[in-house]
Amino acid sequence: MSAGPGPKLVIAGAGSGKTRVVTYRVAYLIAQGVDPSNILMVTFTNKAAREMLSRVEALVGPEARRVWGGTFHAVGNRVLRGHAHLLGYRPNYTILDEEDQRDFIRLCITDEGIPVKEVRFPSPGLVRDVLSFSRNTGTPVPEVLERYHPYFLEWAEVLERIEERYRERKLSANAMDYDDLLSNWLRLLREFPQVLELYGRKFEHILVDEYQDTNLLQAEIVELLASKNGRNIMVVGDDAQSIYAFRGARYENILRFPERNPGTEVFKLEITYRSTPQILDLTNASISKNRNQFHKTLRPTRPDGPKPFLVPVEDVYEEARFVAGRVLELRDEGVPLNRIGVLYRAHSHSMVLQGELARRGIPYEVRSGLRFFEQAHVKDVLAYLRVVHNPYDEVAWRRVLLMIPGIGNVRAARIWERIRGSSDPLEELEGAGDFLPSYVLPSWRRFVEDLTALRKARSPGESVEIVLNSDYRDYLRTAYDDPESRLEDLYQLAVLARQYGSLEEFLTQLVLLGELYGGELRPDLYDRERLVLSSVHQAKGLEWWAVFVLRMAEGAFPSPMALREDEGEEEERRVFYVATTRAQQELYLLYPITDYTPSGSAVLMGPSRFIGELDEDLYQVVSSEMAG
Numbered sequence: 001m002s003a004g005p006g007p008k009l010v011i012a013g014a015g016s017g018k019t020r021v022v023t024y025r026v027a028y029l030i031a032q033g034v035d036p037s038n039i040l041m042v043t044f045t046n047k048a049a050r051e052m053l054s055r056v057e058a059l060v061g062p063e064a065r066r067v068w069g070g071t072f073h074a075v076g077n078r079v080l081r082g083h084a085h086l087l088g089y090r091p092n093y094t095i096l097d098e099e100d101q102r103d104f105i106r107l108c109i110t111d112e113g114i115p116v117k118e119v120r121f122p123s124p125g126l127v128r129d130v131l132s133f134s135r136n137t138g139t140p141v142p143e144v145l146e147r148y149h150p151y152f153l154e155w156a157e158v159l160e161r162i163e164e165r166y167r168e169r170k171l172s173a174n175a176m177d178y179d180d181l182l183s184n185w186l187r188l189l190r191e192f193p194q195v196l197e198l199y200g201r202k203f204e205h206i207l208v209d210e211y212q213d214t215n216l217l218q219a220e221i222v223e224l225l226a227s228k229n230g231r232n233i234m235v236v237g238d239d240a241q242s243i244y245a246f247r248g249a250r251y252e253n254i255l256r257f258p259e260r261n262p263g264t265e266v267f268k269l270e271i272t273y274r275s276t277p278q279i280l281d282l283t284n285a286s287i288s289k290n291r292n293q294f295h296k297t298l299r300p301t302r303p304d305g306p307k308p309f310l311v312p313v314e315d316v317y318e319e320a321r322f323v324a325g326r327v328l329e330l331r332d333e334g335v336p337l338n339r340i341g342v343l344y345r346a347h348s349h350s351m352v353l354q355g356e357l358a359r360r361g362i363p364y365e366v367r368s369g370l371r372f373f374e375q376a377h378v379k380d381v382l383a384y385l386r387v388v389h390n391p392y393d394e395v396a397w398r399r400v401l402l403m404i405p406g407i408g409n410v411r412a413a414r415i416w417e418r419i420r421g422s423s424d425p426l427e428e429l430e431g432a433g434d435f436l437p438s439y440v441l442p443s444w445r446r447f448v449e450d451l452t453a454l455r456k457a458r459s460p461g462e463s464v465e466i467v468l469n470s471d472y473r474d475y476l477r478t479a480y481d482d483p484e485s486r487l488e489d490l491y492q493l494a495v496l497a498r499q500y501g502s503l504e505e506f507l508t509q510l511v512l513l514g515e516l517y518g519g520e521l522r523p524d525l526y527d528r529e530r531l532v533l534s535s536v537h538q539a540k541g542l543e544w545w546a547v548f549v550l551r552m553a554e555g556a557f558p559s560p561m562a563l564r565e566d567e568g569e570e571e572e573r574r575v576f577y578v579a580t581t582r583a584q585q586e587l588y589l590l591y592p593i594t595d596y597t598p599s600g601s602a603v604l605m606g607p608s609r610f611i612g613e614l615d616e617d618l619y620q621v622v623s624s625e626m627a628g
Contacts, residue, residue, distance in 0.1 A: 007261035008234035013298045014241065014581035015274025022209055022236055023052050026067060027059040029205055036066035040203040042075055044210050072218050073178055076185035083188055083195055094175040101128050101177050108165040112158060117406050118439050120474050122152050125481035131163050135179050136215045136248035151477060182217040189224050200228020211235035212242035212254040219253040223260060231261055239294050240287050243537060243575045255292060272298045274543050276305030279580065279587050282618045287577045289613055290570045308587040308619045310611065315594040316495060320356035323548050327362065327531055330546055337529040341544035343536050343579050345557040349550050350533050351492040368535035373510060377476060377486045378493060384467045388454045389503050391425040403475045404447055406440035426451060446471050460497035460506035495596050536579045547583035553591040553605040576610045
C-alpha cells in the first residue's frame with residue numbers, strides 16, 4: 001500500500017482482503033500529495049467502483065470524489081466523449097444496449113438478403129456474441145465459429161460481411177456498442193499520439209482490480225497508458241481465480257505482467273479470513289497441481305473445522321435428496337438458508353435439485369439464470385408434450401407451430417382453426433398444412449412425423465428425447481444465443497422426466513411442484529430466507545457458511561467442452577478452486593456413481609480427476625444416508 005513508484009502486481013488470495021489493498025493504496029497516494037484527478041482506478045462492476053471510492057472517501061474525505069474511477073467501459077466512454085470526433089463520431093453518440101445491438105444486426109442480416117425463414121441462420125444474439133468475442137480476443141470470426149459453433153461455420157464469410165455492415169451502420173447512426181467503448185478507446189491511444197500523451201501524463205497512477213479477468217483490449221489500454229507515466233501501475237487479482245476465458249478473459253495478462261513490465265514488484269496476500277484450515281488444506285493441495293501460476297499458500301485465521309465431506313451418491317436423484325435433507329438439518333442447527341450455497345459447473349446440473357427443493361417446500365433463489373421451468377427453451381419442449389397430452393391446448397399449439405420455419409402468426413392461426421373442431425386434432429394435422437407454400441412443406445411433414453412418434457412414446461423421458469432428436473434442435477440453435485448450454489438443460493429435463501411413469505403425471509407434477517405457476521412453500525421457511533443455487537462462475541467473490549458442490553464426477557466437472565481448449569484443464573481446476581474457497585465452515589463434494597442418458601440408459605461415473613488427485617486424508621468420505 002505504501003510502496004514506491006513503478007509497476008506492482010498484487011496476488012490476492014481468496015478471502016484475503018483485496019478491496020482493502022486497493023482503497024488504502026489510493027488513500028496513501030492522496031495523502032502523499034497526488035492530485036486525486038490524476039489517479040485512475042478501474043474495476044469490473046459499477047458496484048465495486050462505488051464501494052472502493054466510498055471507502056477511500058471515508059479515509060481521506062471528499063477529495064476522493066475527484067478520482068477517475070469506474071468500470072473500463074465507463075472510463076472509456078468518458079474519454080471518448082472528448083475525442084470521438086477524431087474517429088468520425090460526434091460527441092453526442094448513442095450507446096447501444098444488447099437489444100439495440102440485436103436490432104442493428106437483424107437489419108444487417110436483412111441487408112445481406114439472408115432468407116432466415118427458409119434457412120438455418122444464427123440468431124442476431126448469437127451473431128452479436130460471435131462478433132463481440134472476436135473483437136475482444138483478436139480471434140478471427142471463422143475461428144470463433146469453428147471452436148464454439150461449428151454447425152454455423154458455413155456462414156463465416158457472411159458473418160464477416162455482417163460485421164462490416166454493422167460497423168458502418170453504427171458510424172452512420174452515430175452510435176457505439178459496449179465493445180466500441182474499449183476498441184475505440186484503444187484506437188485513440190494507438191492512432192493519435194497526442195491523446196496517448198495527454199492521458200498517459202494525466203494519470204500519474206493507475207490501479208486495476210480483478211486483473212485476471214481483463215481481456216486483450218483492456219490490458220493493452222492500461223499498459224499503454226502506463227508506458228507514459230513511468231509505469232506507475234498497480235494491478236490486483238488472483239491468477240488462481242481466472243475462470244472467464246469463455247468470455248474473452250486472457251489469463252496471460254496477469255501471468256505475464258512482470259515480463260511485460262520490467263521491474264515489477266510482486267506482492268502476495270496469503271492470509272485469508274474466510275475458510276477453516278481444513279478447507280484451505282484441500283484448496284491449496286488442488287491448485288498446486290497447476291503448472292502455470294504464481295505459487296502461494298493460503299493461511300487461515302479461522303479456527304479448526306470439519307474436514308471437507310466427499311459424498312458418493314447412487315445417482316442424481318439421491319444427490320438432490322441428500323442436499324435437500326442436509327440443508328434442512330443445517331437450518332435446524334441454526335444456519336440460515338441464505339448462509340448455504342449450492343454450486344455447480346453448469347446451470348443444468350441444478351434441475352433435479354430444483355425439483356426436489358420444490359417438492360419439500362424449501363425456498364431457493366437461482367443466481368445462474370432463470371429457474372428451469374421459466375426458461376423459454378424448456379417451455380418449448382414442454383409445449384410439444386402438452387399438445388400430445390391435451391390436443392386442445394391452444395397455447396401449446398401456437399408455441400410449437402411458430403417454431404416451424406415459414407409459419408408465422410397468420411398461418412399458425414389458420415392451422416389451429418382447421419384442427420380445433422376435430423375429434424382428434426393430431427389426426428387432422430396430416431391435411432391441415434395443404435395451404436402452406438412448398439418451401440415449408442418438408443419441415444411441416446417432419447413436424448407431423450415427430451408428433452406421431454410422440455404419441456407412441458413409452459415414457460416422459462423418451463418423449464423429451466424425441467423432441468431433442470427432431471427439427472427442434474435446429475430451431476434451438478437459430479433462435480437462441482447460447483444453444484449448447486440450452487441443449488444440456490434439455491438433456492437434464494429428460495433425466496428429470498425419468499422419475500415419472502406417465503406423461504400426465506410428469507406434466508401435472510411440474511405444475512403442482514410450483515415450477516410453472518407458483519406453489520406452496522413450507523410456512524416455517526417462507527419469505528424469511530432462501531437457499532442460494534449458483535454456478536461457480538456466478539459465485540465468484542461470494543461466501544457461505546456451508547457449500548455443496550454438485551456433480552463432482554468425471555464428465556461433468558471438469559467440463560468436457562472446456563477441456564477441448566488449450567490449457568482447459570488448468571482453467572477448470574481454477575474453477576474448482578473458486579468453488580471450494582467459497583466455503584467458510586463446511587464443504588460438501590458430491591458425485592453420482594450413476595448418470596443417465598435422455599433415453600434412460602445408465603452410465604457409470606467416476607469421481608472427478610480433481611478429487612482423484614488429492615490425498616485421501618484431506619477429506620472424509622460419508623454416506624449419503626447421513627442426511628434425511
